[in-house]
Amino acid sequence: MSLKDRITEDMKAAMRAKEADRLLTIRGLMAAMKQKEVDERITLDDAAIVGIVDKLIKQRKDSISQFSAAGRTDLVDKESAELKVLEGYLPARLSAEEIGAQVAALVAELGASGPGDMGKVMGAAKAKFAGNADMGLVSAAVKQALAR
Structure with a gap:
């Protein structure tokens, strides 16, 4: 259905x-x-x-x-x-830890480094996490991953 x-x-x-x-x-x-x-x-x-x-x-x-x-x-x-x-109409959401791990892998895959690559990573993350994660948490995880 x-x-x-x-x-x-x-x-x-x-x-x-x-x-x-x-x-x-x-x-x-x-x-x-x-x-x-x-x-x-x-x-x-x-x-x-x-x-x-x-x-x-x-x-x-x-x-x-x-x-x-x-x-x-x-x-x-x-x-x-x-x-x-x-x-009730949303699929099961990913936890903050799962988001963090997947974002770290995405950043490594894209070869992103520094806050200047935020747009590139968020574009890929939006496609990857659509409907499965709170995009506010994804954004925070991307900022944290790029700050390292």
């Missing part, structure tokens, strides 16, 4: 169970997927859907930090619930 089919089935299940908050989040995800398909005239594969989910998760995390700073606990709770639903 593709990720798109799973999301559709989850939407139907949320409708049947009358889970309004979960349904709203899934519909938002489906709208973002449909928008991407229409804008680029493509059919999304699982990797592209994971990219969209990553983007939506990043938006939720940013919103949570902003609402926390403003003292809006009601909105923090809402965004946190949406974040949990969206995280």
